[in-house]
Amino acid sequence: MGDSGVGKTKLLERFVYGTFVTESKLTIGVDTACKSVDLGLDAETERLKCQFWDTAGLERFRAISMAYYSGANGAFLVYDITRAATLANLDKWITDLVQRADKSIVLMLVGNKSDLEAERQVSQQDGMDFAEKHNMCAFFETSARNSTNVEFAFQSMAQDVYKVASSAVSREDDERRDREGDGDGATEREEAEDERPIRLAAAIDAYLTTSGSGCC
Numbered sequence: 001m002g003d004s005g006v007g008k009t010k011l012l013e014r015f016v017y018g019t020f021v022t023e024s025k026l027t028i029g030v031d032t033a034c035k036s037v038d039l040g041l042d043a044e045t046e047r048l049k050c051q052f053w054d055t056a057g058l059e060r061f062r063a064i065s066m067a068y069y070s071g072a073n074g075a076f077l078v079y080d081i082t083r084a085a086t087l088a089n090l091d092k093w094i095t096d097l098v099q100r101a102d103k104s105i106v107l108m109l110v111g112n113k114s115d116l117e118a119e120r121q122v123s124q125q126d127g128m129d130f131a132e133k134h135n136m137c138a139f140f141e142t143s144a145r146n147s148t149n150v151e152f153a154f155q156s157m158a159q160d161v162y163k164v165a166s167s168a169v170s171r172e173d174d175e176r177r178d179r180e181g182d183g184d185g186a187t188e189r190e191e192a193e194d195e196r197p198i199r200l201a202a203a204i205d206a207y208l209t210t211s212g213s214g215c216c
């Protein structure tokens, strides 16, 4: 998600179809695409079949996009490194997410159009600070035009979504074993929690604190 024109559709097309066509069509509502992503973990769980929802950035489609947040396992928050306002506007998208998304959603920040270095308005440090402020799992600068970091960003998302989903499954197993008095599920669970990436619960706290609505 992110403002219109930051390159959301081009990033998805680059990743799924390996193409970059300069002309751009406005995304109306939501488009979808599927791809099996190599997790690079182990033989048994090598690939994860992912469905991607490409949302529209225009205000008039905002309500349609919001309807898709509740089913999402992960979200890329995308801005354009040549337009500083697109980073600041991500606060608005985070507000929408807080209202609708599952608390276990994996959030990653993407600064796109890194090939346009001469027109850069947002430094890498500013991107990093924004990601840290909102406790996101990762920050990447990408270029859909020349492919920089695109594969890496999508693979990282698939890996983190997979880790969150597997730790939820092991947590349920631990709880069942605890209930049945069999094994030390709680200890195993605490260890698994340490390995989980930072999740939206933390991002919500950070957002409420920085926007001032969290106090008193």
Ligand SMILES: Nc1nc2c(ncn2[C@@H]2O[C@H](COP(=O)(O)OP(=O)(O)O)[C@@H](O)[C@H]2O)c(=O)[nH]1
Residues within 6 Å of the ligand: 002, 003, 004, 005, 006, 007, 008, 009, 010, 011, 021, 022, 023, 024, 025, 027, 057, 112, 113, 114, 115, 116, 142, 143, 144, 145, 146
């Ligand atoms: N130079 C450059 N242009 C890009 C890049 N990604 C997208 N664009 C251009 O930015 C415009 C908007 O892209 P689009 O994917 O439709 O944006 P969306 O509204 O966020 O889906 C198009 O003209 C693209 O050609 C990129 O990585 N580098």
Ligand SMILES: [Mg+2]
Residues within 6 Å of the ligand: 008, 009, 010, 025, 026, 027, 054, 055, 056, 057
């Ligand atoms: Mg689009």
